[in-house]
Amino acid sequence: MPPLLVSLGYAVLVVAGYLGFVRLVTALRSRPRAIVPGPPTPELRDEPPAVVNLLVNRLQPTHGASATLLDLAARRALELFATGDTVRVRVRGPRPDGLAPHEQRVLERVARVAGDQSVPLELLLERHAAGGRRWLGWLAREVRFEARRLGLVSRSERFMPIAAVVAGALLALAVVPLMPAGSWLPAWACLAAFAWLPLFLLETVVIDERDRITAQGRAVAAHWLGVAAWLRAHESLRDLPPEAVAVWDRYLAYGVALGVFRHAADVLDFETVGRDDELWSDVTGTARLVRVRYRRPSRLLEPLGRVDARARLIWSALSLPVWSLVAGLALRVDALAPRTVVLALAGFQVLRHLFRIARSAYELLRPVRLTGTVLDVTLNSRVPVDSMGVADLPASYAFVVDDGTADRLTPWLVHRALAGGRDRRGPSGADDDFQGRLAAARHLGYAPGDRVHLVGQRFSRYVRELRHAKSSPAGPGPTRRR
Incomplete structure (x- = not known):
């Protein structure tokens, strides 16, 4: 076997082994552990509400921004009050001292929108929605830093430099087969000194955060879970509006955090406004947060977007003999380097299309049959219309359907004919004129809260059948989107 292929294969094994080892160790060290709640108590501690929200949700924050806004109002940095049916917010006087970075971020967000005046809460949320996702990401990062500063969360990386140095030394050995006899030692020594650096940088990009709750943090979280139990025992407090912070002080902020x-x-809606990847569902009978994973198309790998299983099966079946022919022709090339490159590319494509054929056949033979509640309907794609000045028409929709079995959902792609309550053969009873066909194409026969039954493809997420399902009289309540 050529020395170049030996070195490349060895280097790939070292990098893969290093990343696998790091991922395994970090997963074991940061695995979530159940926290035993403490006894019910009304006693509040000094941890910020956003940090409390981080701890009790096992480092997955949910209402940190809303709780911080209420806490700032309880500490008289902001004011929340109601005028009729409108909740208004404004900054009160000079900025207080000793604010944590995440608290300063929330206060600056309000000050940027409100200035010296009071503004409706809806306006604050509307302005927040434009960059809400990125802003919330920075806020969550600052909350983590605050939790680390308080000793409640740690990020132990003592094993990382040692693992990177060892893997770097092993990676440096990959150049040994390529060096002429007697001249490989200086090059190997130079590479061994720096090979750990790209591995360490690659690990920081590929591996997720490695925070874990410390023993002190677990004790603090247990106390706050006891506070949550005490608050839940007072049912009259559950429907308090945000402006009630003037009476209930920090209890309202911590109640939101918990x-x-x-x-x-729900009224503040700081966390999910402007976002389409987090929804609230009552399908199981109790409100729970559902995370939606939208598959963003890659313009490089999928220039035409996703296709259904039937089209993928046909395309792969046509492409497989072509790449097999390319592999056969590559075997006749005398030069080693071009033959190796073409064979590797053709082999990869053959395996890829074989996998797609098998997966598409499985999708077609074993479709998914699902009955659930529609949480959200968004436009997925459009088709241009250049006639009579008409804007683009919808081509397909993304339906988020929850059957109560998972907290992470992937939207289903529904053709506009199915989304309008018709089949693909065309609108029944539609007018023959242009405006009638236009209205039929834009008609949407489903809305959030509807119970539906669908038959779809498991991996491509294309829906082949869709209809309304009968709701059980004793079934769950309506679905809410925040």
Whole structure:
């Protein structure tokens, strides 16, 4: 076997082994562990509400921004008050001292929108929605830093430099087969000194955060879970509005952070406004947060977007003999380097299309049959229309359907004919004129809260059949989107 292929294969094994080892160790060290709640108590501690929200949700924050906004109002940095049916917010006087970075971020967001005046809460949320996702990401990062500063969360990386140095030394050995006899030692020594650096940088990009709750953090979280139990025992407090912070002070902020005062959190809506990847569902009978994973098309790998299983099966069946022919022709090339490159590319494509054929056949033979509640309907794709000045028409929709079995959902792609309550053969009873066909194409026969039954493809997420399902009289309540 050529020395170049030996070195490349050895280097790939070293990098893969290093990343696998790091991922395994970090997963074991940061695995979530159940926290035993403490006894019910009304005693509040000094941890910020956003940090409390981080701890009790096992480092997955849910209402940190809303709880911080209420906490700032309880500490008289902001003011929340109601005028009729409108909740207004404004900054009160000079900025207080000793604010944590995440608290300063929330206060600056309000000050940027409100200035010296009071503004409706809806305006604040509307302005927040434009960059809400990125802003919330920075806020969550600052909350983690605050939790680390308080000793409640740690990020132990003592094994990382040692693992990177060892893997770098092993990676440096990959150049040994390529060096002439007697001249490989200086090059190997130079590479061994620096080979760990790209491995360490690659690990920081590929591997997720490695925070874990410390023993002190677990004790603090247990105390706050006891506070949550005490708050839940007072049912009259559950429907408090945000402006009630003037009376209930920090209890309202911590109640939102602990997930007890859902009405105030729903009104503030700081976390999910402007976002389409987090929804609230009542399908199981109790409100729970559902995370939606939208598959963003890659313009490089999928220039035409996703296709259904039937089209993928046909395309792969046509492409497989072509790449097999390319592999056969490559075997006749005398030069080693071009033959190796073409064979590797053709072999990869053959395996890829074989996998797609098998997966597409499985999708077609074993479709998914699902009955659930529609949480959200968004436009997935459009088709241009250049006639009579008409804007683009919808081509397909993304339906988020929850059957209560998972907290992470992937949207289903529904053709506009199915989304309008018709089959693909065309609208029944539609007018023959242009405006009638246009209205039929834009008609949407489903809305969030509807119970539906669908038959779809498991991996491509294309829906082949869709219809309304009968709701059980004793079934769950309506679905809410925040």
